[in-house]
Amino acid sequence: MQQIAKQTGQLVAIIGPGVLWIIVFLVLPSLYLISIAFLSNDPYGLPQLPLSLHAFRELAGFGLLGWSPGNLYTLGRSLWQATFATILVILISYPIAYYIATRPVHLRPLMLVLIVVPSWTNQVIRAVGWMNLFSPGTPLANLSAMLGFTEPQMGLFPSQFAVVVGMVYNFLPFMVLPLYAAFERLDHAQVEAARDLFATPMRAFVHAVLPQTLPGLLAGTVLVAVPAFGMFVVPELLGGGRSSMIGNLVARQFADGANWPLGAAGALLMILATLLGLYILRRAARRLSSEREMLL
């Protein structure tokens, strides 16, 4: 009996703090958030009884003036922009990670630091940096006007293009680092074997490089896609009104356009969408590499 009590005590001592942390900072706030989502809002936007599904109806677009698709557009735009930004980040990160992993050993830490350093700066400042680069009259804006992509005298921002650029720039390190780790352990003999066995460079990549770097790719995808979906600083600053994402919608409900239940419902929707996305990714990963250890 005493033995069991002692073991239980040890177990509590070991995992107790972690469990407490998760309860206080994850479980309780989540429960609070969920309960708010099912409340009504008072004239100042704060939650009050009675329970209702009003927030979800509102989220789906039903308002005082009848139904409007605005919120669904916002959700769709968030999904689309997060996906598009993630794909772009992957396409840009592969060559960068490969390049760094094939440099002399003493140069690699420096190059990795150069990739990571920008993310030590505040997101807002980086977004403002892009605003300056994309403003009307800057070389980039003029070039774009000259090529006919934008109207003369217009800047490259606010636009969805600017949002995507800002997000790609923001999330690049989170893809480059796990991919670099995968490339560093790459068995080049497999790539050479594929080339030797009549694989074109492209097919050698698909059959010999991709399977080996898949764990890094999946880890990077989670690290990029999830926060990209919930992003609100970059769309706020670079996107203008018509490019706002679900993150902006939620943030607004807790700030100036106060409507806490609607904000909570939006946050809940984001969590569910993220979980669904992770589940799909996990399924895909399992199918792609049945025998491989997975990070998910």
Added chain:
Amino acid sequence: MPQPTANGARQASSISIRSLHKAFSSKMTALDGVDLDVQPGEFFTLLGPSGCGKTTLLRIIAGLEQPDRGSISIGGRLLDGVPPHQRSVNTVFQSYALFPNRNVRDNIGFGLQMQRVKRQIIQQRVQAMAEITKVDDLLDRNPEQLSGGQKQRVALARALINEPDVLLLDEPLSALDAGLRGQLQVELQRLQRRLGMTFVFVTHDQQEAMVMSHRMAVLHEGQVQQVGTPQVIYEQPKTLFVARFMGHQNIFAIQQRNEDEIVADFGVLKGRFAAGSHILLREEALSLKAGVVEGHNRLTARVEECLYRGGSTEYRVLCGNARLTVRSHNLGQALFASGQDVTIDVAPEAVAILPG
């Protein structure tokens, strides 16, 4: 030579290599003007110590490395700038380089898959090749479930199934233990004779090279030292390096050569010999007799050490100012004791004069 596989007959190809140069940096020259001709259907071995350029040469033939200068043609077709996937050349890699995410069946079928052969035909040919290389009961396993010898067979099957003009083997047996290695040497050699395909085999093991090859080239510091049959390379090495690398112990600088005698550290050896820089006395072709008998093709010596090895006995003898090794086969004769005076019979076949 017709090919007795299910895959139909095809002509084996020759390889010709002309003044090939490759340097990885100003300090590291891998190949320094290599010329070689490999005959169709030949088992040809590139032999040399690590860093001699043999693997680089193999990789250039495969197209995985580009030469700085020189050219390679296979079956008369010049391969300058042809990428690896457009060469009818396949490689068995030293590390096997099997694809871990594919099972044995899909590993073996990879080359055919890349050539867009129909799935059904791939299945048939994988089955046939797996039977030839004795991996037909492993087809559904993954590479990590295989032993070293099994991986080696799968790697071999994966390359052979494509019926390449030339099969390249980069030290494929070096990771295996001695027993399995000997067995696979024999199997590989038989398989090559049976298929009649041109094999280029790289090894640093001179025993392995001699067992398997029709002909071999000894490489040293990026240059071909000698090309020939195993017997010629072993019995008549042309350079000091080849003689030492083939494991010969009794090599002496010729100090003076007269009309019918040679003077070296071991004393004076009477007999008619060709001109050259060094004399080699093959340890297993020398024979010992008790007592001191002077004469032509004879040296007198004293036994210093006697190492009994079962099938043979190795004697270290002092002869003039030199130590010689003599290996005599144990056919039932009495052994010589340390300190005993002996006469070494130096048969003309036991002697090689190194010209270089």
